[in-house]
Amino acid sequence: MNRTDRLHALAEELRRAGPRGRTAARLAGWLEVSPRTVKRDVAALQQAGVPIWATAGPGGGYVLDASATLPPVNLTPAQAVAVAVALAGAADAPFAADGRMALEKVLDALGPAARAETERLAGRVWVRGPAPRSAAAAVVEDALARRRVVVLTYRDAAGTPSRRRVEPLAVARTEGHWYLMAWCRERDAPRWFRWDRIAAADLTPEPVPDRDLAAFGTPPPDAAPVRAGAHRAR
Structure with missing residues (x-):
């Protein structure tokens, strides 16, 4: 487990523990690291603004402030x-x-x-099997989330491959397909790359500059931005 994953796991374990908290020794055993490493990780989380408090005494340990915990999920x-x-x-x-x-x-x-x-x-609901997912999908998703330039190996409708250095800006589903909307460095223009034609992708450390999505033209009539909780506004 790398350090980033360990920090996330540590915060989640403290979230699950609630007001009881967890001792450094218990956390160390759970994460299979030393108590000293746990203390360094807790300090790193605290410096990042995560409200973790240390409790004193023989049974002391670490507690995540209640303000940072999530309410229970009550789904039917x-x-x-x-x-x-x-x-x-x-x-x-x-x-x-x-x-x-x-x-x-x-x-x-x-x-x-x-x-x-x-x-x-x-088990009473059946859906059509999914279309094959591109092996490059995870890289493109990472580039979109982290706002990083990505190098695509892309095949056009005729199957001809090309290498494109692009700035991923958005994704859209229209006419039955998913597309990556990106600024193509080779063409110096906005382009729509069909998701299932992206054969490979390589993430770069270069950040994506701010660009106006209006450069891609009028949104397709059968596509609209996803909005979390949009139903509440209707």
């Missing part, structure tokens, strides 16, 4: 199945792998009876 089985169906129907979509991990967290939060009912109900 039908709601959990709805999330699963949405993800299963978009298995070839950008960030699909992250979606599957998020679904596991949702299922973990359900009680045994609700989990069993969710699995029973989910």
Whole structure:
């Protein structure tokens, strides 16, 4: 486990522990590191603004402030199945792998009876199998999330490959396909790259500058930005 993953795991374990907290020794055993490493990791999280407090005494340890904890997830089985169906129907979509991990967290939060009912109900919903997912998808997703330039190996409609250094800006689903909207450095112009034609991708450390999406023209009539909680505004 690298340090970034360990810091995330440490914060999540303290979140699960709640006000009881965890001792350095217990955290060290769980993470398979030394107590000294745990203390350094906690200090790093504190410097990053994570509200972790140390408690004194023989049973002392570390506690994550209640303000940083999440409320329990109270989904009905039908709601959990709805999330699963949405993800299963978009298995070839950008960030699909992250979606599957998020679904596991949702299922973990359900009680045994609700989990069993969710699995029973989910077995009554069938979806068409997903389209093949590009091996380069994870790299492109990382570039989009981190706002980094990425080098694509791209095949056009005739199957002809080309290398493109691009600035990923957005993704869109239209006319039955996912597209990466990116500024092409070779063409010095905006381009739409069909997701399933991206054969390979290499992430670079170069940051993507701010660009106006208006350069890509009028949005397709069958595409619209995703909005978290957009249904509340309707």
